[in-house]
Amino acid sequence: MVPQLSEADMDTIADALVETGYIVLPDTLPPSVCEQLLQSSKSATWDDFRPAAIGRGSEQQRIESIRSDQIRWLSEQHPTDKFYLELMTQLRQGMNKRLFLGLFDFESHYAIYEPGAFYQKHSDVLQGTRNRILTSVLFLNHDWRSEHAGELVIYDENDNKLETIAPEFGKWVVFLSERFPHEVLRTEVNRYSIAGWFRVSNANHGF
Numbered sequence: 001m002v003p004q005l006s007e008a009d010m011d012t013i014a015d016a017l018v019e020t021g022y023i024v025l026p027d028t029l030p031p032s033v034c035e036q037l038l039q040s041s042k043s044a045t046w047d048d049f050r051p052a053a054i055g056r057g058s059e060q061q062r063i064e065s066i067r068s069d070q071i072r073w074l075s076e077q078h079p080t081d082k083f084y085l086e087l088m089t090q091l092r093q094g095m096n097k098r099l100f101l102g103l104f105d106f107e108s109h110y111a112i113y114e115p116g117a118f119y120q121k122h123s124d125v126l127q128g129t130r131n132r133i134l135t136s137v138l139f140l141n142h143d144w145r146s147e148h149a150g151e152l153v154i155y156d157e158n159d160n161k162l163e164t165i166a167p168e169f170g171k172w173v174v175f176l177s178e179r180f181p182h183e184v185l186r187t188e189v190n191r192y193s194i195a196g197w198f199r200v201s202n203a204n205h206g207f
Contacts, residue, residue, distance in 0.1 A: 002086050003030045010094035013174055017099065017134075022154060022175030024165055029087060029138065034170045036080045038140040041072075041110045041192050048072050049112060052119075067119040069184075071109040074194070084108070084194065088136065091174075092198055101133055101200070108136070108196030113150060117191070119184040121155065124177040124197060132177040132197040139167035140192040150187030154180050167191055 009028050016023035049070040074081040085106065092103045113119075124135050137152065144166055152165040157179055165173060175182075177197060184191075 003033055005090045014098040021179045025172040027170050029172055033083050038192055040080045068117040069111045069113045071111050073109045103198040104201050106196055106198050111193050111195055113187045113191040115188055118186040121181050121183040123181050131199045133200055134198040135175050135177045136196045137173045138194045139171045141167050142169045144168045148189045149185055150191040151185045154182045
């Protein structure tokens, strides 16, 4: 059965995006789906993953001094991925209904940060474009402790630190892509997550 986001969840997320521009949700997504996503990430071979790059298209570059995670894009052909993508479709439709964002699609990848990996402060809006509107990050790490590090740090538009978020299992972060630079601090253990972006077809959106 396809999991569902409740109308109350949608209202909570929409209200937070209007008031602060971001929200941290500790246990909104179904734990069974999160567990399947974690096992899918752990059971994949390294041939399925590739070093993450920065930029897009012909401008893509692999620069380990900026980011050093490994990624695999989600696919609707994979049953576990499809469950998560269906939840994100519900979120897209819910935010369009409430906030008139004009979101039309979603792209997402697994990310594995091995010990020592990090991602320096950056914006999710690619240079020369404004089509990424909403960012989603789901963490998949059981029994995370402070000494494991690897936190997500969110900044405001003036580079003031807003929040440091431990990547604990099932925690879900949603924020407006243009407004919040962020970074992943160096991790001391394997760190599993899924990052994704809701996009519009052009720069004209209703928020």
